[in-house]
Amino acid sequence: MVFLDIGEQLLIESVLQQCPLGVLLLSITNAELLWRNQMATTLLGAHASIGETFGSQRQGEQFLEQIRNDKPFYHHIEDGGFVFVPQTMTTPDGSQGVCIVWMIPSSSMDVDLANLQRDWLQQRKLATVGQMIVEMVHELSNPLSSISMGTQLIAMSVSKLQQRLPKEELSQPHISQWFEKIMRELTNVSSAVQKASKLREELLAFSKPSRLQLKPVSPEVLIRNSLNGFINQPLFRRIAVETEFAADLPQIMCDAEKVEQIVYNLLKNAAEAMEGKGMVELRVFLKAGMVTFEFEDHGPGIDDAIIDNVFSPFSTTKKETGNGLGLSICRDIIGQHGGSFSVYNTAKGACFQMRLPSYSVAREKHLTGGAMALLDGTMQRKEGDEACTDRKNDQSAV
C-alpha cells in the first residue's frame, strides 16, 4: 500500500481481517488484486489470487470500468452473487490508486444497507434467544421428571389402597367412581407429561449439531413412506408418479427420516417444474453396490446456464418456499451417507439421481452405525465427493 506507514497498515489490516464482509484491495490501473481479507478468501476461493487480475482477463476489464465508476455493482460468481461496493483512493493526479471493494452477499442489486444491518442484528438476537431456549428446555427435565414420578407414585398408592379396601366398601358406587375418576385423571396427567417430554427431546435433538440416525431400511418402504406424505397435498393432485423397483433390492443404511424428506423435496421440485401437472418416473435399482434412485420428470429440464449451480447454497433458480430442504443440504446429507447426488437433463425433462450405499457396502466401508454418524464433516464430504466423481458423459454431477 502506497499511502500508509507500516504501523497503520498493520492496524488497518487487522481490523479488516475481522470484518464479516469480504474486503478486496484492487489496483485501479489493471484490477490486480493486491490484498484480500479472510472472508473474501473464503467467499471467492480460487477466483481471487493475489497478484493476478481479479476475475478472468475479460472480467478484469469490466471490473476496472465499474470500479472506476465508483458505484456499487452486482456480480455473480459461481457459488452466489455479491454487490461490490468500490471505494477508490487515488493519488492527486489520478494516475495511481487502489480501490477497496466491499463484498456484500446478495441475490441482486437491491441491497438495502440499512435493512442488511437490521437483519444482521436480528439474526444475532435470534441466535441468543435460541440458545436461551435450549438452556431452558434442558432445565425442564427435572420438573417434568418430578411431575411424572409424582403422578406415577400417586397412582401406585391409590392402587394399593384399592386392593386393601374390603369389597363391600369398594362396591359402593361413589367409592368405585372415585377410584375410576382418580385413575383416569392420573392417566391424563401422565400422557400430558409424556407429550411434553417428547417435545423437549425433539427440540434438543433439533438444536444439536446434526447427527444421522442410521438404520437399515428397505428402499421400497422408504419410497412408500415418502409418497404417502405427497399424495394428499393439493400441489400433487395432478402429478402421476410411476415407480419401478428392481427385483431383490438390498436394504440401505440411512437416516430414514432425512432421506424421506429428500425424496419428498425432489418430488416437490418436479411437481413445481411441471406446474402441477405431469408425470414423474421414479426408478430404483442396484448398480455397483449403490442403490440408485432416479427421479425423472416430464418438465422443461434445467437451464444449461444454471445446471452447474443447482446444488449451491446461493442458487437462485426459484424462490425458496421454506418448506423444502435446499438442494445443497440434500447433497450434504447424501454425502454424509457415503452416497452421491447429481442432476442431468434428458429428452423428457430433468433427472435427479441419488445413490446410497447398500447396507453390505456400508458395512465394508466401516460406515455403519456410530462410526458413520460421528464422522466429522470433512471426512464425510470426502466420501461423498469420491462417489460423485463417478459421472456419466452427459451428466453434470456435482
Place this chain on the structure above:
Amino acid sequence: MTAQTSATATAPAGTKTYKLLLIDDESSIRDNLKEYLENHHHVGSGYSLSVDEAATVAEGVDCLKTTAYDLVISDINLPDSNGFELLRQARAMYPGIKAALITAYDLDSYIRMAKEDHIYNIITKTAPFNFEELSRTVHNLLFPDEAMGLETYLEVGASQIEHRVMKNSDDIMKVHAELVAFMKPFDLPDHDALSVVMVEALTNAVYHAPRDEAGEEKYIKGEHIDQLLESETVDVKWGVDGDKLGVSIRDKFGAVKASDVLFWLDRNISGESIFDTHGRGMYLIHRLTHRVIVNLWRGKSTELILLHYLSDPPADNKPLAINEF
C-alpha cells in the same frame, strides 16, 4: 438442606433391610424415589430398603462417613461436583460398595466417564419414569447373580419361551430366520433394524466367545465352523409378554468384562472405530434395541438380554445396565 435419616420402612420382623444412599439435588425427585424404593420396590422379595438422602456431594460424603451403605445411587449433575466424583469417594471409603448413577441427559455423553470410572449402571430419568427398571436395577445390583435369565425380564404369564442351541456356524442363520419369523407378526417399525441386531448378536456369540487355552479367540469370524464343542455352544431364548418381546443369547465362557463392553461402546460413540469394526456389533445392538442388559458371570457365562417394546416405545434415552459378578 441437611441430610435426613429415614424412619425405618415398615418391614416384617426378621427381613433384612438394605441401606441405600440417594443423592439428587431436586428434593421432589428424592422424595419420589425414596417413596418408591421404600414402599413400592417389589423385584425380589424377602428384604426391604431404607433410603437416606443427600442433596450434594458434600452431604453425601458426610452420610458415607457415618454409615456403611449397601448401595449408592447418585444423580450425575450435582451443585458442588458430580456423581462420578461422589462414587469415587464412596469407593475409596468402601471398596466393594454397589453403585449406580442417574441422569436426565443423554447416556452417550457419559459413556467415556463410565468407562474410566468403572460405572456399569446408569439409570435415565425419562418421563414417564420407568420404576420397574429402577426396581430391577436395584435388585440386580444387590444380587447380580439373579440378573440372569430371560424369564427374569418377561412378565409372569408370558408366552412360552423358545429355546435353541447354536452348535455350528450354520445354526446362526437358522436361528436368525426363526427370530425374524417370530418378530414378523408384531409388525414392528424397527423390524429391519432388529434383524440386523440379531445377526450381530448371534454371530458375535458364536465367533467371539470360544477361547483356546491361551485365552485367545479360537475361531476366526466368517470361517465355517462344522461343530462347536459342547462347551462352546450358545443358548438362544426368546419370548413375548404383554408389552415387549425379549431375546437372550448366552455363552458358556464368561470371558467378556464389563470394561470391555464400555470400551466398545465408547470407541463407537467417539468415532474411533471408523477404521476397524471392533465393538461395532455391541454398539449397534445398544443403539437399535430398546433395552439391553448385559450379564457377565465371569468365567462362566456371558449373557445378552435384548428387550424391545411392541408399541409405545420408551424414550430414546436408554439406560446402561451391565451386571458383573
